Amino acid sequence: xxxxxxxxxxxxxxxxxxxxKGSGAAVAATAIVTAPQEIDAAQESGPKVxxxxxxxxxxxxxxxxxRLKVEPRVTLLExxxxxxxxxxxxxxxxxxTCGACTVLIDGKATYACARLAIExxxxxxxxxxxxxxxxxxxxxxxxxxxxxxxxxxxCTPGFVMATKAFLAKHPKATLEDVRKGxxxxxxxxxxxxxxxxxxxxxxxxxxx
Amino acid sequence: MAERTVAWKPRGQNQLIGKxxxxxxxxxxxxxxxxYSADINTPGTLFGKVLTCPHAHAKVVRLDLTAAxxxxxxxxxxAFAQVGQEVRYDGWPIAAVAAERPEIAEDALRAIKxxxxxxxxxxxxxxxxxxxxxxxxxxxxxxxxxDVDAAFQSAKAVHEGYYGLHTxxxxxLERHGSHAEWKGEKELNVHLSTQNVSGTAPQYAKALQLDxxxxxxxxxxxxxxxxxKFSVDQWDIACAIMAKKAGRPVRLLLDRATELKIAGNRxxxxxxIKVAADADGKVVAWDSYQWGTRGVGGGNVSLSVIPYLIDxxxxxxxxxxxxRTDCGSYRAWRAPNHPQGCYLTICALDDLAAKLxxxxxxxxxxxxxxxSKEHLRQTFAxxxxxxxxxxxxxxxxxxxGQGGDGPIKRGLxxxxxxxxxxxxxxxxxxxxxxxGTVESLQGSQDxxxxxxxxxxxxVAETLGLPLxxxxxxxxxxxxxxxxxxxxxxTVGGVSGPNRRAAxxxxxxxxxxxxxxxxxxxxxxxARGGKIWSNGKxxxxxxxxxxxxxxxxxxxxxxxxxxxxxxxxxxxxxxxxDVLVDTETGLIRINRFVAxxxxxxxxxxxxxxxxxxxxxxxxxxxxxxxxxxxxxKTGRFINADLENYKLPRIGDIGELVVEMYQPDSEYxxxxxxxxxxxxxxxxxxxxxxxxxxxxxxxxxxPLTPQRVLDALKGGVA
Numbered sequence: 001x002x003x004x005x006x007x008x009x010x011x012x013x014x015x016x017x018x019x020x021k022g023s024g025a026a027v028a029a030t031a032i033v034t035a036p037q038e039i040d041a042a043q044e045s046g047p048k049v050x051x052x053x054x055x056x057x058x059x060x061x062x063x064x065x066x067r068l069k070v071e072p073r074v075t076l077l078e079x080x081x082x083x084x085x086x087x088x089x090x091x092x093x094x095x096x097t098c099g100a101c102t103v104l105i106d107g108k109a110t111y112a113c114a115r116l117a118i119e120x121x122x123x124x125x126x127x128x129x130x131x132x133x134x135x136x137x138x139x140x141x142x143x144x145x146x147x148x149x150x151x152x153x154x155c156t157p158g159f160v161m162a163t164k165a166f167l168a169k170h171p172k173a174t175l176e177d178v179r180k181g182x183x184x185x186x187x188x189x190x191x192x193x194x195x196x197x198x199x200x201x202x203x204x205x206x207x208x
Numbered sequence: 209m210a211e212r213t214v215a216w217k218p219r220g221q222n223q224l225i226g227k228x229x230x231x232x233x234x235x236x237x238x239x240x241x242x243x244y245s246a247d248i249n250t251p252g253t254l255f256g257k258v259l260t261c262p263h264a265h266a267k268v269v270r271l272d273l274t275a276a277x278x279x280x281x282x283x284x285x286x287a288f289a290q291v292g293q294e295v296r297y298d299g300w301p302i303a304a305v306a307a308e309r310p311e312i313a314e315d316a317l318r319a320i321k322x323x324x325x326x327x328x329x330x331x332x333x334x335x336x337x338x339x340x341x342x343x344x345x346x347x348x349x350x351x352x353x354x355d356v357d358a359a360f361q362s363a364k365a366v367h368e369g370y371y372g373l374h375t376x377x378x379x380x381l382e383r384h385g386s387h388a389e390w391k392g393e394k395e396l397n398v399h400l401s402t403q404n405v406s407g408t409a410p411q412y413a414k415a416l417q418l419d420x421x422x423x424x425x426x427x428x429x430x431x432x433x434x435x436x437k438f439s440v441d442q443w444d445i446a447c448a449i450m451a452k453k454a455g456r457p458v459r460l461l462l463d464r465a466t467e468l469k470i471a472g473n474r475x476x477x478x479x480x481i482k483v484a485a486d487a488d489g490k491v492v493a494w495d496s497y498q499w500g501t502r503g504v505g506g507g508n509v510s511l512s513v514i515p516y517l518i519d520x521x522x523x524x525x526x527x528x529x530x531x532r533t534d535c536g537s538y539r540a541w542r543a544p545n546h547p548q549g550c551y552l553t554i555c556a557l558d559d560l561a562a563k564l565x566x567x568x569x570x571x572x573x574x575x576x577x578x579x580s581k582e583h584l585r586q587t588f589a590x591x592x593x594x595x596x597x598x599x600x601x602x603x604x605x606x607x608x609g610q611g612g613d614g615p616i617k618r619g620l621x622x623x624x625x626x627x628x629x630x631x632x633x634x635x636x637x638x639x640x641x642x643x644g645t646v647e648s649l650q651g652s653q654d655x656x657x658x659x660x661x662x663x664x665x666x667v668a669e670t671l672g673l674p675l676x677x678x679x680x681x682x683x684x685x686x687x688x689x690x691x692x693x694x695x696x697x698t699v700g701g702v703s704g705p706n707r708r709a710a711x712x713x714x715x716x717x718x719x720x721x722x723x724x725x726x727x728x729x730x731x732x733x734a735r736g737g738k739i740w741s742n743g744k745x746x747x748x749x750x751x752x753x754x755x756x757x758x759x760x761x762x763x764x765x766x767x768x769x770x771x772x773x774x775x776x777x778x779x780x781x782x783x784x785d786v787l788v789d790t791e792t793g794l795i796r797i798n799r800f801v802a803x804x805x806x807x808x809x810x811x812x813x814x815x816x817x818x819x820x821x822x823x824x825x826x827x828x829x830x831x832x833x834x835x836x837x838x839x840k841t842g843r844f845i846n847a848d849l850e851n852y853k854l855p856r857i858g859d860i861g862e863l864v865v866e867m868y869q870p871d872s873e874y875x876x877x878x879x880x881x882x883x884x885x886x887x888x889x890x891x892x893x894x895x896x897x898x899x900x901x902x903x904x905x906x907x908x909p910l911t912p913q914r915v916l917d918a919l920k921g922g923v924a
Contacts, residue, residue, distance in 0.1 A: 088240020153237030154431030190824025
């Protein structure tokens, strides 16, 4: 890569949050006349995009720290699947629509394809793999199996994670709650009824 | 235990068969431990991606791969298209790359320079006159039966209507693709997302000039197939070629848009139908003129399913026009031709019943003797009666258009279907090890129907062992050959050979036990992990197995055979209870009932899931799912999961499934189930909507716009 282009890409840093908040051009213009240290101090804590080049990032996944070097454009889902070999979260829609890649970030159900890996530094990332330890499985997994809420199984890990987060938030969920609260995931085989029964049974027991 | 004949146990003696048993691979699926082809990450794996054509019809005039080839991190580039070649639809593969990271592969695709000369196209599947003028049509017809015109003349009631279904895709959640890894120059190891584990190696061998025996196909898990994953695709071959070029394993899956565009779809059909009943309310005449598309190759839904099920009509005439469209080609879609044939026929007959002023339940009951599959008539009668009880037909049905005074109308509708579902050809190897461990191997696959579980239940039931004692191996073409999973053939296909092999094993064990413990072999029985004689325990299973010596006992099971373990032909009835908002056009499913036979049920839990699966896919194509082609650009404009609308958990209402299981069903042996329940939903739901609002919404999916248009037109 030519050196000139390289230095241009390195450019001034700005926070992705500010970029998304308002006009990206305005933020960038400010950055040009301000020393990088000052910007850092002014910014709230959060990930910083400094370049399109691979960036070092430390991710905390299932309680373990992983130090990686990835391009800022790489999603959390890609890192989980391709770099950490945690393939329970599936890539299906590519457009943050279907929920097959649902993970928990600080306890909240999140589409892993909707987050850049560098955004997730310092956050508690939990994948489906954290819900099983050998023969010991989380009760949501056990409930899915009991109610046969899996067929081909490709949407299932994402649905389990969504159900886990949903029941934590709505431990006494009703049928209507389930129908609304689990609407972020798509199953093609038709396991919705089993998932509904599983979620309601766990809700009757007081959540999961 | 007396005679040594191959048969299922008497129904009451089963410990496992017919019970509701959770699938044995359920925890692996639900915990993310199950590895699909899309999950294979062997060391050094490169990422493959495919560049496709954005035009419906074009000629490639320039194709320059050099910039992509030179890009750092790119390890192999493959061209599908050549300069001068015509490409025939949006999504046609042009080139592929394999790179160190997915984002580099994407950069490389962007660096490929392609120039097209755009040519004329036709993508409209409903506009028959336009297609004729564009020279895109081909006619087929059947020899008419009886005197159709005279029959209409003398009929008591005649109905004429227009009906149709748009193309839908398979939309597998695991996109088509594979992971390819070479061992030296002549051996290829592939993880392929396939419904056809045992049948795909020869396709690789032919394309790559290899010995078929040196191609290993693996598919432990598959994320949906629905009929679209029988063959090795050109992008799978490209994956293997690039792996060879790069000297590294490559994983290549289609992107979602391309998956929807080119990896399979169900053909559309539109029809003008005229149908008549005589003074007794029996169907006497049928005349249909249909058209639709199977994509770039032309063709249309088979006339063999028109009219559907109620097919023994004395006077009938069927004509068909296939339209060649510049769209991705069809593939077998769960119950090929049947959902379309069922929709056209059952809706037209429902409208005829309305014309007669009759309750459709009575009308269909009376016309059961018009079903040429005579042996199913009684099953249908029983299923119609039971489904009517479950949905409350007697209390809730009303004549058309009397669905309530407010803007929200309620209605009931029904449909019926049939499917052969005979067992496919399959073999298995069954091993009993000296420590009592049991293992069953076959080159089969699990589409989600529960193949592993069905095999484990069959073997465990036969040997009197707990389910956990049976180790099931599928998903490799190095195991005994089993046919592709398609046509609802797998459960019968694998359960027969496993029952036969397990009985052989059991009889051998009985002989060894009889000799050792000096009991009559014919008196022996295996139950609860023990061997019994006349009600007394002779020895444990482990002790019995120890008698075989140091080497495992091995038995070969084959099928299908004419020993009664499997048979064919199922019926099935579905009834829908819907609400229609006449102000917004929105339809909600209240309750959706299925009563389904399938002979002997191995696992009622997974069997019920298959029925719910069919109903849910049915709700999708009835209410929201369709491929939308833009007439002007020729592009598939909703090729993503945001705009290609599938139902979500709140969109399916209450599903009620009852397996129809009189003893006569058990006696038939195993019959396949995957396909039948997906056939009826279109007709059942459309009929319920017509009952609610008093007019037919003719074309599926029944989107709010189509409902409002039908209400505006106001024609029945």
